[in-house]
Amino acid sequence: MLKVLRFAATAVLLFTAYFGDVIVFRSRYSNSLLFRAICDVLVHGSLGFFSSIIFFSIDNNYFSLEYDGTLHIVLCTFFSSIIDIDHVFVAKSIYLKDMVNLKHRGVFHCTTFWLALTALLLLYSYIKKRIEVYMFSFMIVLAYITHHLRDGTRRGIWLYPLGSTPPVDKKLYYFILGTFPHVSAMLFKRYKRYFNYPTLEDTFTV
Numbered sequence: 001m002l003k004v005l006r007f008a009a010t011a012v013l014l015f016t017a018y019f020g021d022v023i024v025f026r027s028r029y030s031n032s033l034l035f036r037a038i039c040d041v042l043v044h045g046s047l048g049f050f051s052s053i054i055f056f057s058i059d060n061n062y063f064s065l066e067y068d069g070t071l072h073i074v075l076c077t078f079f080s081s082i083i084d085i086d087h088v089f090v091a092k093s094i095y096l097k098d099m100v101n102l103k104h105r106g107v108f109h110c111t112t113f114w115l116a117l118t119a120l121l122l123l124y125s126y127i128k129k130r131i132e133v134y135m136f137s138f139m140i141v142l143a144y145i146t147h148h149l150r151d152g153t154r155r156g157i158w159l160y161p162l163g164s165t166p167p168v169d170k171k172l173y174y175f176i177l178g179t180f181p182h183v184s185a186m187l188f189k190r191y192k193r194y195f196n197y198p199t200l201e202d203t204f205t206v
């Protein structure tokens with residue numbers, strides 16, 4: 001059952017990524033700033049949502065951790081969408097006309113910022129043995145990787161202080177988008193024992 005969910009969620013994720021861009025940039029309503037802004041946020045949120053669904057559809061003994069993932073899926077969707085809020089801060093305006101054609105990107109679009117935040121969260125969860133913070137770190141990673149990759153197909157990935165990469169190739173974007181949640185879940189599984197207090201099961205498992 002989880003396999004079917006995983007396959008279906010991956011297909012819908014890629015479908016949303018492709019047709020989301022068609023609707024945002026190439027539909028008959030694309031000239032409307034409001035239409036583009038709303039659809040853009042919805043696409044970003046959907047990519048986070050389906051990525052986290054894939055993450056939780058990989059059998060990882062989540063249930064033994066007492067977390068079913070619902071809150072984490074909501075958080076991943078929320079963070080994927082809210083990253084664009086920094087357009088408001090950079091433009092210092094709530095009007096869409098001021099938010100387009102900004103000369104520089106805000107800190108939430110800086111991949112280095114999120115990498116540093118993720119590293120701090122992982123360090124904290126490792127020291128304090130907070131498995132739910134460990135899991136939350138993966139949701140943050142899924143949120144900003146999907147968001148930055150999609151934006152990166154137009155503007156590149158911003159790795160302060162090194163600068164920005166060239167625009168990400170579309171095929172590479174779809175490949176990373178489709179595989180990253182699977183790889184994340186495997187990494188979560190591989191290292192989760194370092195972020196949790198040992199259980200009786202672990203104690204007797206060699």
Ligand SMILES: [Zn+2]
Nearest residue numbers: 083084109151
């Ligand atoms: Zn963005």
